[in-house]
Amino acid sequence: xxxxxxxxxxxxxxxxxxxxxxxxxxxxxxxxxxxxxxxxxxxxxxxxxxxxxxxxxxxxxxxxxxxxxxxxxxxxxxxxxxxxxxxxxxxxxxxxxxxxxxxxxxxxxxxxxxxxxxxxxxxxxxxxxxxxxxxxxxxxxxxxxxxxxxxxxxxxxxxxxxxxxxxxxxxxxxxxxxxxxxxxxxxxxxxxxxxxxxxxxxxxxxxxxxxxxxxxxxxxxxxxxxxxxxxxxxxxxxxxxxxxxxxxxxxxxxxxxxxxxxxxxxxxxxxxxxxxxxxxxxxxxxxxxxxxxx
Numbered sequence: 001x002x003x004x005x006x007x008x009x010x011x012x013x014x015x016x017x018x019x020x021x022x023x024x025x026x027x028x029x030x031x032x033x034x035x036x037x038x039x040x041x042x043x044x045x046x047x048x049x050x051x052x053x054x055x056x057x058x059x060x061x062x063x064x065x066x067x068x069x070x071x072x073x074x075x076x077x078x079x080x081x082x083x084x085x086x087x088x089x090x091x092x093x094x095x096x097x098x099x100x101x102x103x104x105x106x107x108x109x110x111x112x113x114x115x116x117x118x119x120x121x122x123x124x125x126x127x128x129x130x131x132x133x134x135x136x137x138x139x140x141x142x143x144x145x146x147x148x149x150x151x152x153x154x155x156x157x158x159x160x161x162x163x164x165x166x167x168x169x170x171x172x173x174x175x176x177x178x179x180x181x182x183x184x185x186x187x188x189x190x191x192x193x194x195x196x197x198x199x200x201x202x203x204x205x206x207x208x209x210x211x212x213x214x215x216x217x218x219x220x221x222x223x224x225x226x227x228x229x230x231x232x233x234x235x236x237x238x239x240x241x242x243x244x245x246x247x248x249x250x251x252x253x254x255x256x257x258x259x260x261x262x263x264x265x266x267x268x269x270x271x272x273x274x275x276x277x278x279x280x281x282x283x284x285x286x287x288x289x290x291x292x293x294x
Contacts, residue, residue: 029120031045031046034049034058046112049115051074053071062122066093094125123138
């Protein structure tokens, strides 16, 4: 048989934890129990059970016919088949599935403490098997005891136990524990709230219309008005506009007479528009005289 390869890291830590759970006393109790029931001998440690023959004989002794065929072959897959048949029989006898080990836990000795625990759990389940008279091992499962109370005791019990069910046929729930209302007022009158003005009618539900002022404060009038922005002028048939808000005039004087301004002289007649002629003095200040130069 080849030697096992060394293990390191987390596998080594898991092995140390399993070894810490190992109890030699429980192991000896399990081996003695198997030898007493099956009549086999020579088991010094749990690893001696890895061929599965003694385990199959054990469940057949507890309940005949649990394992129909026991393989006495020395081939590994036949041995593992015996162990697997033993585990299936234990589950049928009432051993909890979480208490059972895996085939490799015994055959490869990966988790011997779990194997010992499974044998003790089988001893507990065997105590409830009809026709098996022992010997037993492990702790016995608790047995249910039916309690009967008089009507007076039941009435007193109903007084002390709080009422969890309000309506017959319904189980208690947490409905109504959280307030999901939005506190929206439904009214035919106008109301002022913290958010804004709500207005509704009998046939309409409340909404948030009117919460934001979208008006542009534009005055409609037939008269001329002066505002902060500019002058608005409109008629009955025309809507207001922004014409006249900006003064685009250039302050150019149209006149038949000559005018003096801050910039220069403007001269125009009725048929001619004003221009900027004369705004810049292009004269060279050359004096023309008819007199002879001195």
